[in-house]
Amino acid sequence: MIVGLSAMGLAGCIQVTAPDKPIVIELNINIRQEVVYRLAADAAKTVEENKGIF
Numbered sequence: 001m002i003v004g005l006s007a008m009g010l011a012g013c014i015q016v017t018a019p020d021k022p023i024v025i026e027l028n029i030n031i032r033q034e035v036v037y038r039l040a041a042d043a044a045k046t047v048e049e050n051k052g053i054f
Helices: 002-010 032-049
Strands: none
Touching: none
16 A cells, blocks of 8 residues: 555656647648649630630
8 A cells, every 4th residue: 555655656747738829730732733634624625615716
């Protein structure tokens, strides 16, 4: 019993506090490929619909 009590005394104290500064998560998302793909599809459709112009 004495061993258990002394082990609890040596365990220490854990403190959890909020950080002073806000947590910032930066996400760099590349959406260029999807936009270019959609524009290419729209351009192909426009060319097909207006063959006389091109």
